[in-house]
Amino acid sequence: MRAALFAASVLSSTAFAANYSLVRTYQGSDFFDGWSYYNYYDNTTSGDVEYVNASYATSDKLAYVTDAGQTVIKVDNTTFVPYNYKRDSVRITTDDYFEMGSVILFDAAHLPFGCSVWPSFWTKGQDWPAGGEIDILEAVNQMTYNQYALHTNAGCNASSSATASGTIGTTDCNATAGCTYAEAKSDSYGSGFNSAGGGVWATLLDASGISIWFWSRADIPSSISTANTSIDISDWGTPSANYSSALCDIETYFAAQQLVLDITLCGDWAGDLSTYTETCSIEGGGAGNASSCYLQNVYNYGNTTALDDAYFLINYVKAFNVNSSLVTPSGSSSSISPTGTAALGTGGNSSGSSSGSASGSTGTNSSSGSSSGAFADRLGVQFAVLAGGIGALAALILI
Numbered sequence: 001m002r003a004a005l006f007a008a009s010v011l012s013s014t015a016f017a018a019n020y021s022l023v024r025t026y027q028g029s030d031f032f033d034g035w036s037y038y039n040y041y042d043n044t045t046s047g048d049v050e051y052v053n054a055s056y057a058t059s060d061k062l063a064y065v066t067d068a069g070q071t072v073i074k075v076d077n078t079t080f081v082p083y084n085y086k087r088d089s090v091r092i093t094t095d096d097y098f099e100m101g102s103v104i105l106f107d108a109a110h111l112p113f114g115c116s117v118w119p120s121f122w123t124k125g126q127d128w129p130a131g132g133e134i135d136i137l138e139a140v141n142q143m144t145y146n147q148y149a150l151h152t153n154a155g156c157n158a159s160s161s162a163t164a165s166g167t168i169g170t171t172d173c174n175a176t177a178g179c180t181y182a183e184a185k186s187d188s189y190g191s192g193f194n195s196a197g198g199g200v201w202a203t204l205l206d207a208s209g210i211s212i213w214f215w216s217r218a219d220i221p222s223s224i225s226t227a228n229t230s231i232d233i234s235d236w237g238t239p240s241a242n243y244s245s246a247l248c249d250i251e252t253y254f255a256a257q258q259l260v261l262d263i264t265l266c267g268d269w270a271g272d273l274s275t276y277t278e279t280c281s282i283e284g285g286g287a288g289n290a291s292s293c294y295l296q297n298v299y300n301y302g303n304t305t306a307l308d309d310a311y312f313l314i315n316y317v318k319a320f321n322v323n324s325s326l327v328t329p330s331g332s333s334s335s336i337s338p339t340g341t342a343a344l345g346t347g348g349n350s351s352g353s354s355s356g357s358a359s360g361s362t363g364t365n366s367s368s369g370s371s372s373g374a375f376a377d378r379l380g381v382q383f384a385v386l387a388g389g390i391g392a393l394a395a396l397i398l399i
Contacts, residue, residue, distance in 0.1 A: 020103045020320035022229045022338040024096060025345040027316035031071040032063065033345070038091035038262070047118060047264030048271070048298045049075065049089035056088070063090050066313075070109060074311030075117070075263050080301055087298050087307075091262035095329045097126065099256045101322035102205045103231055105224065106136060109198035110313035112263045113190045114306025115141050115280035116297035118270040119263045121201070125255035129153075132254035135178065136201050136212055139189040140270035142279035146188040148212050148241035149178035156248035162209075164242035173248065181241035187216045198313075200224055204233065207251050211239035229338035231320050256327045259317065263310055266293040 026034065038051035057063035063073050076088040098104065104123070112119040120138045125131015133151035148166065150156070150173045158171045158179035166181035173179040183189075187196040197217035202224065204211045213236050215221065223232050243250075269275060271293035282288035283296055297303040319326065321336075328334050336343050 020101070020231050020233070020322050021324040021336075022227075022231075022318065022343045023098075023102075023321045023324060023326045023336040024094075024319040024343060025316065026094075026318070027071075027345055028069045029065055030345050031065055031314070031316075032092070034095050035092040036095060038093070041086060042089075042091075042264045042267065045118070045264055045267040045269065046271075047267030048086050048116075048294050049264045050086045051091040051262070052088050057090050060088065062088060063092070071314040072311055073261055073263065073314070075112070075265065075307055077302065077304065077307035077310065081299055083299055087265060087302065089263050089265070091260065091264075093124075094259040096319075097256035097258055097327035098123075098205065098319050099321060099323075099325060099327055099333065100205060100207050100251065100254075102257075102326075103233060103320040104136070104203040104205070104259065105227070105231075105316070105318040105320075106201045106203075107198070107315040107317075108137075108200075108312060109315055110194050110311065111137070111189060111198070112310040112312060113139070113142065113194075114309045115276070115303055116265045116270055116293050117141065117263065117306055117310045118265065118267055119310075119312065120260070122260050123203075123205075123257035124260060125257060127255070130255075132257070133178070134203060134205070134210060134212075134254075134257065136203050137189075141276060142190060144188075144190050144192060146183040146214065148181040148183070150210065150243055150248075151178040152248070152253040156253045158248070159244050159246045162242040162244045162246070163238055164240060165238045166240040171247075173243075173253075179243065181212075183214055183240050185214055185216065185240065188214055194309075198315075202233070202236065204239075205250075205254065205257060207245065209242065209244040209250060210254070211243070212241040213237075213239045227318070227320075229343070259319075261312065261314075263312070265298050265310075 024034070037054045037057060039053040041050045052060070052062065060076065062076060065071050073090050073092070079088070081087050106121050118140045121136050122138065123134040123136070129151060130153060135147070135149040135151070137146055138149065139146050150158070152173040154174040156173040158168060158173065160168055160171060164181060166184050169180035169182060170177050171179050187193050187199070193199060199214060199216040200220050202213045221235060223235055273288055273290060273292065276293050277288060282292055297306055324338060325333050325335050
């Protein structure tokens with residue numbers, strides 16, 4: 001399968017084009033069709049969450065579709081969490097892979113934010129971290145702007161001479177933070193994003209480079225709002241993040257990509273003390289320590305203010321491709337009709353409003369998943385985590 005994915009990605013590469021055909025829609029009642037649940041604790045960013053399976057996410061209403069057709073993905077905000085245990089959350093990954101010459105749209109009306117909260121919408125190659133990673137949406141705590149990043153093996157760099165509206169940061173894509181851009185437009189994250197009714201990100205994965213655009217709700221171009229079976233990117237202007245191929249051979253460092261949505265808490269970035277205290281205060285006015293994020297936000301009933309806002313409200317995710325193709329889970333490149341059910345889905349259209357709420361809404365999750373043994377699996381993970389952290393109990397009296 002790995003060889004097939006690589007071959008499909010290389011063969012589909014193309015010169016920059018304006019028009020792309022729809023190959024997949026995740027929206028409405030069947031949003032969760034074609035996604036897999038992580039069903040394990042956060043072992044990639046050391047976050048204080050356990051990612052649950054489809055059955056548990058549905059029964060505990062951590063992943064569902066509202067009556068208005070908007071998709072909710074959230075962190076558990078009601079459960080008592082004993083010391084050194086983790087809070088339940090959701091991470092999902094598409095079964096399909098999207099090749100060179102693809103455009104990905106992500107329309108959200110509400111993003112998770114607040115102290116300890118670390119949401120992300122990102123992509124990855126099959127052999128991740130090899131095969132590349134594109135962080136389309138990622139921010140922590142009470143940041144007011146989104147941060148873009150690429151993560152690759154050594155040898156790929158962002159060019160500081162590329163034209164972009166965002167502010168370039170680290171240029172080495174193999175650095176811990178990756179090669180980054182900070183969004184310069186207002187309302188790209190946090191309460192500002194949510195108050196503005198949300199917005200849309202568009203990502204181009206092409207042999208000529210990787211570009212990411214952002215528009216707040218009021219500024220979304222008609223080429224996006226009317227993109228039903230195809231999309232024209234020629235009028236989008238300067239991207240917020242522009243990773244040209246000048247210093248990075250995109251086809252060498254990026255394979256066909258899966259899409260990932262997740263929310264973790266604390267962890268390597270949001271829970272880092274210096275990062276945490278940039279936007280969040282330490283209770284009691286002390287200096288804090290490595291456990292401050294966890295103790296103030298996850299443990300017990302948690303920080304209800306932050307946890308109540310720790311949810312995605314998604315209108316849709318759409319994928320387009322210049323060759324009308326994608327890579328299936330078997331590793332083969334498949335041609336998709338832009339007017340067929342596979343591309344359009346059957347979930348209907350969302351209004352794109354921000355009127356929905358993650359609190360008390362009703363909805364359904366169409367992903368399959370067995371609940372047999374789910375509680376035992378979750379309990380086993382929690383005990384494994386507990387066994388490794390008894391010595392940290394002293395942090396309770398240091399916070």
